[in-house]
Each structure stands twice: as structure tokens, then as C-alpha cells.
Amino acid sequence: VAREATRRGVLAAALALPLAAGGCKGIGALGTPPRPLPDVAVVREAITDETLMIARYTAVLAAAPALAGSLRPLLGQHQAHLARLKARLVDPRAGSEPPLSRPHPQVPGTPAAARAYLRGAEQAAAQALMGRLTAASPSLAQLLASIAASEATHALLLGPHRRTG
Amino acid sequence: VNASPSAGAAGTSGTTAGPGTQPAGRRARAAAIGALQAALAAEHAAVYGYGVAGAHLAGTRQAAAIRYWAAGQAARDTLAAMVVSRGATPVAASTGYRLPFAVHGEQSAIALAAFLEDRVTAAYLTLVALTDTKLRLFGARGMQTAALRAAWWRGQTLAFPGLEVPAPGPVAAGAGGGQPSPGQSATGGTSPTSPPTGPAGG
Numbered sequence: 001v002a003r004e005a006t007r008r009g010v011l012a013a014a015l016a017l018p019l020a021a022g023g024c025k026g027i028g029a030l031g032t033p034p035r036p037l038p039d040v041a042v043v044r045e046a047i048t049d050e051t052l053m054i055a056r057y058t059a060v061l062a063a064a065p066a067l068a069g070s071l072r073p074l075l076g077q078h079q080a081h082l083a084r085l086k087a088r089l090v091d092p093r094a095g096s097e098p099p100l101s102r103p104h105p106q107v108p109g110t111p112a113a114a115r116a117y118l119r120g121a122e123q124a125a126a127q128a129l130m131g132r133l134t135a136a137s138p139s140l141a142q143l144l145a146s147i148a149a150s151e152a153t154h155a156l157l158l159g160p161h162r163r164t165g
Numbered sequence: 166v167n168a169s170p171s172a173g174a175a176g177t178s179g180t181t182a183g184p185g186t187q188p189a190g191r192r193a194r195a196a197a198i199g200a201l202q203a204a205l206a207a208e209h210a211a212v213y214g215y216g217v218a219g220a221h222l223a224g225t226r227q228a229a230a231i232r233y234w235a236a237g238q239a240a241r242d243t244l245a246a247m248v249v250s251r252g253a254t255p256v257a258a259s260t261g262y263r264l265p266f267a268v269h270g271e272q273s274a275i276a277l278a279a280f281l282e283d284r285v286t287a288a289y290l291t292l293v294a295l296t297d298t299k300l301r302l303f304g305a306r307g308m309q310t311a312a313l314r315a316a317w318w319r320g321q322t323l324a325f326p327g328l329e330v331p332a333p334g335p336v337a338a339g340a341g342g343g344q345p346s347p348g349q350s351a352t353g354g355t356s357p358t359s360p361p362t363g364p365a366g367g
Contacts, residue, residue, distance in 0.1 A: 077324035138294035145305040153316035
């Protein structure tokens with residue numbers, strides 16, 4: 001029985017950690033001096049990067065429509081990333097912010113080069129998110145790590161096909 | 166494979182209890198141990214499951230199953246050492262695991278492999294919530310490694326690996342081996358052919 005209690009204690013501590021840290025920030029946010037939370041800056045940076053990534057896909061799809069079959073699912077996942085990140089901003093003005101310099105990336109013309117271009121962008125984006133993990137709250141870090149893993153898998157699927165199966 | 170972290174973590178962690186009365190350092194250590202044990206339990210399950218899946222695969226896919234089976238063993242050793250260094254006893258592998266569905270051929274074996282990697286990804290996600298930055302990055306790298314393997318088996322990607330785990334089930338036809346092997350597509354130091362390396366003992 002004592003052993004059971006011990007296990008529960010360990011598990012409870014593991015589960016309580018993100019909640020406790022998140023809770024502290026929540027209380028802090030209620031204070032009168034609106035000191036911006038570190039998470040807000042991290043989320044804004046991630047939103048900027050996701051927005052740019054979506055612009056890249058959009059530009060590639062416009063230049064190489066033949067890639068739509070393979071790229072649309074990946075683009076859809078980036079749109080899901082962006083929505084989830086935006087949901088993290090509780091600032092009511094978040095929706096009416098100045099558009100982040102409306103990126104219009106120049107993309108390669110051939111399908112193979114376009115795939116390589118997106119692959120490189122996915123790898124860089126995953127790396128950038130990894131660099132932001134330690135500045136984030138526990139639950140935001142989990143979201144960023146999940147998005148980074150998703151982008152890493154995008155890079156995998158954008159790699160040169162070698163039929164082996 | 167019963168890879169649920171709570172079931173897997175039940176076993177051994179020989180630490181003191183009483184969250185709420187502990188100093189923050191002790192609570193953080195207990196949380197780290199709990200997360201490491203969950204990852205270890207998932208790796209145990211994956212090692213078992215790859216043994217089952219590999220028996221139903223051939224060629225490139227079987228080679229991948231064998232490679233990932235070995236990588237799971239190495240990851241298991243790394244995690245066990247990290248648990249020990251924190252004064253706890255690593256969870257042991259179960260004597261048997263219940264598979265999420267019957268595995269009787271290539272497609273179900275591929276689906277099992279994807280399922281195993283999804284669960285490993287979710288287990289490493291727990292480490293990312295820790296305040297220890299080394300463990301957080303270790304967890305994030307472990308997630309990428311497992312997510313890359315899952316995507317390779319499935320031939321498809323997920324929007325939120327680890328956070329949103331798909332229900333166990335069939336994978337798309339032609340999945341597993343139709344894409345370049347994750348081993349050839351390391352993303353910035355993340356090489357799925359090698360086990361997650363990190364602050365072992367740290």
C-alpha cells in the first residue's frame with residue numbers, strides 16, 4: 001500500500017508540474033502591471049515563422065501545381081500549426097495586428113528544386129523551434145516540440161524519393 | 166502492446182512521495198524520474214513490438230524493423246541509466262504485452278510499427294514539460310526521432326506528433342519503405358538510426 005502511494009506521488013508530481021507552472025503565469029497575468037510574458041514573444045516568433053512557411057508553400061503551389069498532391073497535406077498541417085499557435089495569444093488585438101510584412105518568397109521553378117527548397121525550409125524551421133524550447137512554459141514547449149517534430153517529418157517526405165519497397 | 170505510460174510506469178520508481186510537502190528541487194526530480202520512466206516503458210514496449218512486427222516483414226522493411234529494434238534497446242539503456250543516476254530503479258519490461266490489434270501480415274506489422282513510434286513520441290513529450298532544459302531538449306529530440314520513424318512507416322505525417330496520437334489502425338497502402346529512410350534525412354542532428362542521445366546521467 002505504501003508502495004502504491006509512492007507511485008501515485010511520483011505520477012502526481014509529474015502531472016502537476018506543467019499545471020503549476022502554467023498556473024503561476026496565469027496569476028501573474030492578472031496583476032495590474034502588464035509585464036509581457038516570455039511565452040507571448042515566443043509565440044509571436046513562431047507565428048511569424050509559420051506564416052512564412054505557409055507563404056512558401058502557397059508560392060510553390062502557384063509555380064508548380066503538379067506538386068499539389070504531395071504538398072497540400074503538408075500545407076494543411078502548417079495551417080493547423082498556425083491556428084494552434086494563434087490560439088495561444090489571448091490578446092484581443094492579436095487578430096488585428098499589422099500583417100507581418102506579407103512575405104512573398106521567391107521560389108524555384110522546377111518541381112525537384114521546389115521540393116528541395118521546402119525541405120530546407122522545414123529543417124530550418126524545426127531547428128528554430130528547438131532553439132525556442134527552453135524559453136517557453138512547459139505546455140508551450142510541448143506544442144513547439146510537437147510542431148518541430150511535424151516539420152522534421154515534412155522534411156523527410158520532401159526528400160528525394162527512392163523506391164525501395 | 167500496452168504502452169500506456171501509467172501502466173508502464175507502475176513498477177519500481179523507488180523515490181519518496183509526498184508532493185506538496187517537498188521542496189521544489191525534490192518535486193522536480195520526482196517529475197523527471199516519472200517522465201523518464203514513462204519514456205523507458207514506451208521503449209520497452211517498442212522493443213517487444215518490433216520483435217513481433219519484424220517477423221511479418223521482409224526486405225527493406227524488415228531491415229528497418231531490426232534497426233529500430235536495436236535503437237530502442239540502446240535508448241532503453243540510456244533512459245535506464247538516467248533513472249539510476251537520479252536514485253530510482255528503472256521500470257522493467259513486462260513479461261508480455263497485449264497488441265492493439267492482431268498482427269498477421271505486412272500491413273498490420275507496418276501499422277504496429279507506426280503505433281509503437283506514436284506511443285514513444287507521446288512518452289518523450291512528457292519530458293518536454295520538465296523545467297530541466299537538458300531533459301527538455303532530450304525529450305524533444307526523442308520525439309523527432311520517433312516521429313520520423315512513424316512517418317516513414319506510415320508514409321504520412323501528423324500535424325501534432327505526440328500531442329495528438331492517432332488511434333491504432335491500418336496505414337495507407339504502400340506505406341513503409343516508399344519514402345527515403347529516416348536514416349538518410351537527419352534534421353539538424355536528429356538521426357533516427359541512432360538512439361536519442363542526451364544528458365545521460367546528467
